[in-house]
Amino acid sequence: MAVIEVGREEARELSLRQRWSHYLVIGYVLVMFLIALNMRDSTLYATVPYQDVRAGVRVLYPQNWLLDTSGDYIFRVRDMTSPDFKTTILIQIQPISPVTTARNLLDNLSLSRSQSLSGYRQFPRQEVTLGEDIAATSMAYTFTFSEVDPFLQSVPIPVQGLDIVVIQREQAVIITFQASAERYDELFPYFETFLADLEF
Amino acid sequence: MTSYSPRLLTPIEEQEIYPYRRVWVSVAVELSIVFIIAAALYVATALLGVSLPRAFYLPFNIALLALPLALWTIFSLLRERAAAEPRQHLLGVLVIGGLVANAIGYPVVTQVFQTERWLPLANAFTRIVGYTVSIGAFQEVLKYLVIRYSIWPQQFRTRLDGVAYAAACALGYASVLNLQFLLNNAPEPAIFAMRVFENIALHTAGAVIVSFGLSEMRFSTPSPLILPLTVVFAAVINGAYIPLSAGLSNAGFSLEGSFASPVFGFALAGILVGAVCFLTAFLYTRSERQAIEAEGRD
Numbered sequence: 001m002a003v004i005e006v007g008r009e010e011a012r013e014l015s016l017r018q019r020w021s022h023y024l025v026i027g028y029v030l031v032m033f034l035i036a037l038n039m040r041d042s043t044l045y046a047t048v049p050y051q052d053v054r055a056g057v058r059v060l061y062p063q064n065w066l067l068d069t070s071g072d073y074i075f076r077v078r079d080m081t082s083p084d085f086k087t088t089i090l091i092q093i094q095p096i097s098p099v100t101t102a103r104n105l106l107d108n109l110s111l112s113r114s115q116s117l118s119g120y121r122q123f124p125r126q127e128v129t130l131g132e133d134i135a136a137t138s139m140a141y142t143f144t145f146s147e148v149d150p151f152l153q154s155v156p157i158p159v160q161g162l163d164i165v166v167i168q169r170e171q172a173v174i175i176t177f178q179a180s181a182e183r184y185d186e187l188f189p190y191f192e193t194f195l196a197d198l199e200f
Numbered sequence: 201m202t203s204y205s206p207r208l209l210t211p212i213e214e215q216e217i218y219p220y221r222r223v224w225v226s227v228a229v230e231l232s233i234v235f236i237i238a239a240a241l242y243v244a245t246a247l248l249g250v251s252l253p254r255a256f257y258l259p260f261n262i263a264l265l266a267l268p269l270a271l272w273t274i275f276s277l278l279r280e281r282a283a284a285e286p287r288q289h290l291l292g293v294l295v296i297g298g299l300v301a302n303a304i305g306y307p308v309v310t311q312v313f314q315t316e317r318w319l320p321l322a323n324a325f326t327r328i329v330g331y332t333v334s335i336g337a338f339q340e341v342l343k344y345l346v347i348r349y350s351i352w353p354q355q356f357r358t359r360l361d362g363v364a365y366a367a368a369c370a371l372g373y374a375s376v377l378n379l380q381f382l383l384n385n386a387p388e389p390a391i392f393a394m395r396v397f398e399n400i401a402l403h404t405a406g407a408v409i410v411s412f413g414l415s416e417m418r419f420s421t422p423s424p425l426i427l428p429l430t431v432v433f434a435a436v437i438n439g440a441y442i443p444l445s446a447g448l449s450n451a452g453f454s455l456e457g458s459f460a461s462p463v464f465g466f467a468l469a470g471i472l473v474g475a476v477c478f479l480t481a482f483l484y485t486r487s488e489r490q491a492i493e494a495e496g497r498d
Contacts, residue, residue, distance in 0.1 A: 014353075018417050021424040022348065028428050029341040032435070036313055036334035039326075043318040 045193055050075065055093055060197040062190055065089075079187075082180065084157045085145050087187050089194055090176040102137035102165045105172050109163060110141070117143035118156070128164065130195060136166045142181060160184040162191070166200075173200055219284035223364045224481055226279065227408075230271040231401060235470055237267065238393035242463055245390040252389060260389045265378050268400050272371050276364070287361055289351050290368045296346050297372030305342050305373065306380055309335055324443060332439025340406045340434040343369050347407075347414060356418045359484055362411030370403035377403075394466040401473035402441055406434035408480050416487060441472060 014022075047060035050067065055074045061067065065077040065087075072092070079087040094105070106125060114120045123140040130136050141163070144156040158181040166173045175198070177191040244250040252260060272294070280286045309315070313334040319327050346369050347362075356362060377399050382392065413430030416422045445465035 015421075017421060017424050018353075021413075021417050021427040024424060024428040025341060025344060025431050028431060029337055032333045032337035036330070036337070039330055039333065040313060040315075040318055043322065044314075 045190070047193070047197065056200055057091060057093075058199040059091070059194065061089065061194060082183075084182070085159050085178070085180040087179040087183075087190070088176070089191060090178075091200075092174040092176070094172045094174065096167065096170060096172050098170060100167070100172070102167055102172070105165050105167075105174065106137065106139050106163065109139075109174070113141070113143070118146065119144040119158075130164070130166060130198075134166055134168075136164050138165075139163045158182070164195070168200070217284065220358060220360070221276070221280045221283045221287070221364070223276075223360050223367070224477070226275045227363065227367050227404065227477065229275050230268065231397075231404065231473060233271055234268050234393075234397045234400060237264075238390070238397045238466065241390040241393045242466070245388065246463075257386060257389060261382055261387065261392045264389060264393050264396055265375070265382060268371060268396065269375060272368070276368070280364075285357070287357075287364050288355055290364065293346065293350055293365050294368040294372040296350055297343065297369035298376045299372075300342050300346055301373040301376035302380075305339055306376060308338060313338070319443075320446070324447070327443035328440050330439075331442045332436050334439075335442065336406075336435035336437070336439030337431070339373070339403070340410060340431050340438060343373055343403070343407050344410050344414075344431055347411070352414055353418045356415065359415040359419055359488055362415035362418075363408055363480070363484070366407035366411035366414075367404055370407035371400060373407075374399040374403040391462060394462055398445070398466060398469040401469040402438060405473045405476035406438050408477060409434040409437070412480050412483055412487075415484070419491065420487065437472065437476065441468070444468060 046063040048063050049058070049060055051058045052069070052074055057074055059075065061075075061077045062079065064079075064081070066080050068076045068078070073090050074093050075091040077089050096105070103125075110120075110122050120143040121141060123142075125137055125139045128136050128138045139162070141161050143159055143161070145159045146156045147154045159178055160181040161176060161178040164175045166175075175195070177188075177194075179187040245252075277290060280290060315331065315334055319330045322330060343366070347365050351365055355365070374396075378392075378396050381387070381395055381399075387395065410427075410430050413427035416426050445468055448464035448468060449462045
């Protein structure tokens with residue numbers, strides 16, 4: 001019995017020219033991919049330097065974020081382009097007594113926030129290390145943010161925050177990150193980059 | 201007496217039978233019908249004030265999503281089967297194009313490149329370069345890889361086979377983007393129809409350019425750079441269209457008031473795909489003629 005195979009083409013060997021052409025296309029897309037990622041990162045994570053000699057703080061904060069140093073903090077930057085809650089990075093420095101611990105500071109922060117922020121809830125604290133050898137304590141929390149103007153007719157926005165407390169030379173450095181809970185994971189790399197460049 | 205005058209009969213000319221489906225006609229007819237329907241919807245809603253009840257948006261949009269696929273089935277797939285020498289695996293290329301778009305193209309564009317986070321606020325030049333190196337290059341190479349690893353070079357019997365397979369792949373790819381747009385938004389049918397046309401036109405334009413490179417590599421012995429150059433050109437067209445279309449469509453600042461005009465982006469897509477197809481058809485014809493002349497010399 002004869003078997004007739006229909007529709008199968010003979011496999012044709014590619015010429016060197018065809019092969020090189022294909023390699024060049026693959027090379028092209030790899031180069032373009034790397035350029036695109038580099039462009040993305042250099043735009044998204046571009047930073048601007050800021051230095052406060054009096055407080056001894058040197059940071060690189062995200063480009064195009066609004067810098068504010070006029071409050072009861074050393075430094076605050078906010079992403080004013082955020083559609084909901086304005087993503088915020090804030091540094092406070094508080095003088096403390098030799099016996100004050102990070103726990104005391106975080107308890108104070110929690111007490112004051114529970115009175116001023118709606119729906120404030122804190123999560124378990126963790127011991128972390130900043131840079132290579134700076135011991136710190138972190139505390140995550142959430143609250144709901146509502147527009148001050150009631151005529152804006154907006155729905156309260158759940159916000160997630162993270163405090164990092166470092167005790168050094170009888171002063172406590174409190175670094176805070178707050179972002180919309182919905183986009184917290186997406187925005188957290190900004191804070192990680194900020195912490196990596198922070199000097200105090 | 202009957203006389204017979206000599207009479208000469210013109211011999212019947214033997215008409216050369218073209219055994220393949222005429223691919224440019226199919227592409228032109230399919231794109232034209234989608235364009236006309238989208239334009240008619242825009243005229244009906246924006247100029248004549250006809251409004252469709254909101255409850256009909258979804259079924260109408262689903263019909264618009266299926267329209268290019270139905271037209272392709274009628275004017276390409278069925279006519280291909282009626283041809284003496286039908287092209288094989290056209291449907292397969294369309295399906296693979298769609299699967300690649302859904303599995304790789306769309307997730308990488310939205311989750312890795314995230315162009316909507318960093319490009320819309322950049323200046324015009326950065327936007328064109330950014331879209332070209334990210335979305336443009338990636339999407340065009342994906343479509344190239346679909347054709348390259350599914351049917352090239354075995355199924356390429358004539359130069360224009362490249363156009364037929366490229367159009368099928370582009371339609372599969374664009375249909376997934378249209379579906380994603382529909383799933384993530386609840387657009388008005390006129391707006392969705394224009395988006396459907398824009399996606400199909402843009403991807404067809406890019407794929408047709410790359411198909412020229414593939415055909416040349418299959419039938420001629422050009423420089424190895426010709427194929428990468430066609431991919432680069434397709435990526436530039438893809439990358440330049442996005443900011444240009446947005447610039448034309450978005451409302452500008454004006455003291456007299458302003459409004460978005462998606463029709464300009466839609467018209468740009470029509471002009472772009474027309475120009476690209478015209479140029480590529482010219483290049484195909486030129487290559488074909490050169491090949492015939494070379495054969496004649498041999």
